[in-house]
Amino acid sequence: xxxxxxxxxxxxxxxxxxxxxxxxxxxxxxxxxxxxxxxxxxxxxxxxxxxxxxxxxxxxxxxxxxxxxxxxxxxxxxxxxxxxxxxxxxxxxxxxxxxxxxxxxxxxxxxxxxxxxxxxxxxxxxxxxxxxxxxxxxxxxxxxxxxxxxxxxxxxxxxxxxxxxxxxxxxxxxxxxxxxxxxxxxxxxxxxxxxxxxxxxxxxxxxxxxxxxxxxxxxxxxxxxxxxxxxxxxxxxxxxxxxxxxxxxxxxxxxxxxxxxxxxxxxxxxxxxxxxxxxxxxxxxxxxxxxxxxxxxxxxxxxxxxxxxxxxxxxxxxxxxxxxxxx
Amino acid sequence: xxxxxxxxxxxxxxxxxxxxxxxxxxxxxxxxxxxxxxxxxxxxxxxxxxxxxxxxxxxxxxxxxxxxxxxxxxxxxxxxxxxxxxxxxxxxxxxxxxxxxxxxxxxxxxxxxxxxxxxxxxxxxxxxxxxxxxxxxxxxxxxxxxxxxxxxxxxxxxxxxxxxxxxxxxxxxxxxxxxxxxxxxxxxxxxxxxxxxxxxxxxxxxxxxxxxxxxxxxxxxxxxxxxxxxxxxxxxxxxxxxxxxxxxxxxxxxxxxxxxxxxxxxxxxxxxxxxxxxxxxxxxxxxxxxxxxxxxxxxxxxxxxxxxxxxxxxx
Numbered sequence: 001x002x003x004x005x006x007x008x009x010x011x012x013x014x015x016x017x018x019x020x021x022x023x024x025x026x027x028x029x030x031x032x033x034x035x036x037x038x039x040x041x042x043x044x045x046x047x048x049x050x051x052x053x054x055x056x057x058x059x060x061x062x063x064x065x066x067x068x069x070x071x072x073x074x075x076x077x078x079x080x081x082x083x084x085x086x087x088x089x090x091x092x093x094x095x096x097x098x099x100x101x102x103x104x105x106x107x108x109x110x111x112x113x114x115x116x117x118x119x120x121x122x123x124x125x126x127x128x129x130x131x132x133x134x135x136x137x138x139x140x141x142x143x144x145x146x147x148x149x150x151x152x153x154x155x156x157x158x159x160x161x162x163x164x165x166x167x168x169x170x171x172x173x174x175x176x177x178x179x180x181x182x183x184x185x186x187x188x189x190x191x192x193x194x195x196x197x198x199x200x201x202x203x204x205x206x207x208x209x210x211x212x213x214x215x216x217x218x219x220x221x222x223x224x225x226x227x228x229x230x231x232x233x234x235x236x237x238x239x240x241x242x243x244x245x246x247x248x249x250x251x252x253x254x255x256x257x258x259x260x261x262x263x264x265x266x267x268x269x270x271x272x273x274x275x276x277x278x279x280x281x282x283x284x285x286x287x288x289x290x291x292x293x294x295x296x297x298x299x300x301x302x303x304x305x306x307x308x309x310x311x312x313x314x315x316x317x318x319x320x321x322x323x324x325x326x327x
Numbered sequence: 328x329x330x331x332x333x334x335x336x337x338x339x340x341x342x343x344x345x346x347x348x349x350x351x352x353x354x355x356x357x358x359x360x361x362x363x364x365x366x367x368x369x370x371x372x373x374x375x376x377x378x379x380x381x382x383x384x385x386x387x388x389x390x391x392x393x394x395x396x397x398x399x400x401x402x403x404x405x406x407x408x409x410x411x412x413x414x415x416x417x418x419x420x421x422x423x424x425x426x427x428x429x430x431x432x433x434x435x436x437x438x439x440x441x442x443x444x445x446x447x448x449x450x451x452x453x454x455x456x457x458x459x460x461x462x463x464x465x466x467x468x469x470x471x472x473x474x475x476x477x478x479x480x481x482x483x484x485x486x487x488x489x490x491x492x493x494x495x496x497x498x499x500x501x502x503x504x505x506x507x508x509x510x511x512x513x514x515x516x517x518x519x520x521x522x523x524x525x526x527x528x529x530x531x532x533x534x535x536x537x538x539x540x541x542x543x544x545x546x547x548x549x550x551x552x553x554x555x556x557x558x559x560x561x562x563x564x565x566x567x568x569x570x571x572x573x574x575x576x577x578x579x580x581x582x583x584x585x586x587x588x589x590x591x592x593x594x595x596x597x598x599x600x601x602x603x604x605x606x607x608x609x610x611x612x613x614x615x616x617x618x619x620x621x622x623x624x625x626x627x628x629x630x631x632x633x634x635x636x637x638x639x640x641x642x
Contacts, residue, residue: 055541058452078549086547093545098538103560103635112556113546148636164546 004070005030006171006204007052007089011064014047014056019279021047023228024064027206029172034198034205036219036236038212038251042276043225045208049174052206053091054081068172087117090165092194094177096157100149106160107145113167132163135200136193155186159193166197173198174206179214191218212255216240224248227277227287229302234310244312244319247272247288286314331632339625346617347399351392354601354609360384361408361604382408384606395610404615405607407600414611417596423497423504425593428511429581433574435516436523441566443520444527449554451532460528466521471580475514475587482510492588511588515580519573526569527562534562564635571627575620 007029014022022044029035037045051062054073066073069088073081085091093099101109110132111125120128126145133141136159149157158178165173178194179187195218198205207218215222215236222239224232224247232245243249250272274291277283283290285300292299294316305311312318362378363370379385383394398405404414443459450456483491489510495503534540535558543553582594593612600608632638 053545055544057536082544082547082549082552084547085545091545093538093542095538099542101539101543101557101561102637103564104557109546116547150637161542164542 006068007206008067009048009052009064010067012048012051012066013063014044014051014060015063016060020282021060021228021279022051025225025228025230027223027230029204029206031171032202032204033221034207034219036215036222037206037208037225038210038215038222039225040210040251040276042278044228045225046176048225049091049176049206049208052174053085053089054078055091083117086113086165086170087168088170089172089174090168090170092158092161092165092173092175092178095181096154096161097149097181099161100157102149105146105148106152107147110145110160110164110167113164117168128167129163132167133160135197136160136163137189138163153186154182155190158182158186158190162190162194162197166201166203169201170203172204172206174208176208177210178207180209180211194218212240212252224251227282228279229287229313230305231288231314232310232312233305234307238310242310242318244307244310244317245288245314246292246294246316246318248312249318250291328632331638332629335625335628335632339621342621343618346621347396347614348392350610350613350617351388351395354604354606355388357601357604359604361606364603365409395607399611399614404611407605407608409603409605414608417608418593418612418615421591421593421596424494424590425581425585427508428515428584428590428592429577431508431512432515432519432580432584433570433577435512436519436573437570439516439520440523440527444524445531445554445559445562447524447528448531448535451528460525463521463524463528466518467525469518469521471514471518472583472587474518475511475584478510478514479588492590494590507588507590511584511590514587515577515584518580519577523566523569523573527566530562530565531558534558537561560634564631567627567630567634571624574623578616578620 005028007027009025009027012022012025012027013020025044025048027035027037027048037048039045047056047060050056051060052066052068052073054066056062062074064074068084073084100106104112107126107129110129111122114120114125114128115122118125129145130141133144138144138156138159144152144156149160152160158181162178165175175194179190182190191214194205197203205218207215209215219236222234222236223230224239224245226247232239232243232248239248240252243252250270253270254272272291277287277290285302286292286295289295289299296315298315301315303313303315305313307317360375360379362375362382362384366374366378376385383391386394395405402415404418406413407417443463447456447459447463450459479491482489490507491510492507494507497504531554535554539561540553540557543557544550548556578594581592582598584590585592585594586598593616597609597612597616600612
């Protein structure tokens with residue numbers, strides 16, 4: 001396996017006229033690696049994913065490079081891009097009810113992907129779809145193939161989506177909030193299936209979520225986004241154990257855990273003060289400074305990502321764990 | 328699917344009964360009577376009453392209604408009071424004019440509107456797309472009769488290519504009949520196409536922004552492929568409904584167009600029968616038209632069930 005990343009996003013900017021939603025993001029995903037992209041809604045996570053897939057709605061434009069398989073995806077034709085989508089890179093969307101074609105049987109939607117990208121015959125494609133459904137633990141897969149999306153439960157639909165994204169053994173899967181629309185009990189099952197499917201295929205995963213516990217369970221590397229920029233990045237263990245950016249820290253502290261329920265009594269969950277600024281009045285400099293306790297005049301200049309084990313874009317970061325532990 | 332069909336069909340029958348009652352009542356509420364028209368202004372009231380009795384119009388209304396409906400169920404649409412001709416024969420005379428006019432108009436509208444609307448949707452935001460959208464807006468604003476008069480003036484009077492009006496029966500000359508239908512069908516079709524293309528554009532535009540189209544693209548369909556394979560079928564759902572509604576509008580359009588091009592069609596026959604208070608003729612002819620519109624809508628409903636699997640279970 002070469003060391004060339006399966007996805008190398010460089011200086012990605014996504015904008016709609018004057019509205020800049022993603023402000024220069026770098027992401028590297030190596031073969032088989034699992035990278036989490038975390039942040040609140042409005043941080044630019046989904047737009048980043050759609051920009052990578054070349055599926056932004058009309059009106060949005062991108063700058064920067066999206067290198068995949070040695071090709072800059074932002075510079076190839078729709079036809080050339082289409083031959084890669086679903087084959088070498090694929091995507092799982094948040095709401096599986098609206099993301100599946102309501103007027104086509106789910107089996108046909110799967111075989112469609114297979115037949116689009118391979119030479120498989122109708123029967124071969126059907127056999128593959130059946131195999132995928134079995135892997136996804138869909139009950140009575142034979143009948144399931146003939147079902148329409150509205151006849152399935154939310155969890156079943158999302159498994160169909162995963163099966164569809166996995167059908168051609170892609171090098172990279174982008175999953176945008178794959179469990180957010182599901183019941184808590186179903187979330188775990190679906191994550192486990194996604195985990196196994198990615199494992200089996202040796203695919204790389206770019207997992208987008210606002211839920212740090214999902215990142216902790218699924219990923220080995222994490223990027224924290226805020227205000228259209230990556231504010232912290234590093235191995236999951238480092239970042240979650242000793243967050244260096246005040247935003248990451250706030251995010252972690254606002255996750256309910258048994259600890260802070262027992263310690264604080266009933267409902268004293270800490271939260272980050274203020275709201276995510278809208279795209280229209282994003283602060284200059286560090287976007288987080290209006291909500292940050294440590295903000296100084298220095299923060300009016302955009303900080304860059306710095307650090308060794310984990311990197312944070314902050315003028316006043318928490319000390320890294322390794323240093324703190326040694327001293 | 329069977330339950331769905333049975334339910335739709337029951338609804339269809341109930342609607343037919345309801346409209347037959349409505350038609351029967353309306354023509355009577357309009358006042359006047361055929362006997363007075365037949366005997367002229369100078370007629371003595373006793374003579375009018377006598378003729379009314381002779382025609383069976385003095386019987387209680389429920390009896391008259393049941394008599395009429397019973398006849399229709401046996402396939403007897405009644406006879407004209409004045410000429411004694413059967414309504415069926417009158418219809419058979421007129422349908423070769425009206426049916427090709429209505430169906431031709433509808434077919435033309437579909438053939439023009441679906442591609443243009445779809446094209447406009449794919450070009451939304453570009454100058455061409457805006458132009459098409461504006462052109463259809465103008466088309467919607469054009470009344471049918473105005474379109475008819477303009478076409479007739481240009482192709483009939485100015486260029487002399489086609490007859491400005493009148494009718495050559497199919498039995499006399501097929502090409503003559505076709506020629507006398509071209510302009511009326513065009514006028515009717517183009518005006519409907521304007522409305523329909525606008526709906527098509529909106530519908531396609533909506534569907535192309537749906538998540539499942541994005542999924543289709545994410546799984547490797549090109550923009551055009553997703554439009555053809557996923558977009559059009561889903562966009563056709565609301566359109567099928569619109570076409571059903573337009574069918575009723577179409578009949579209204581034929582009344583005007585038959586007048587503008589002096590075609591001896593069904594609509595003109597009904598108009599003259601209304602002035603003559605030929606209640607049976609009006610009732611039966613209108614009933615035939617209503618039934619036609621309802622059949623179209625029944626087909627629309629069934630088609631909807633075929634196109635959209637969600638409908639079959641839902642209602």
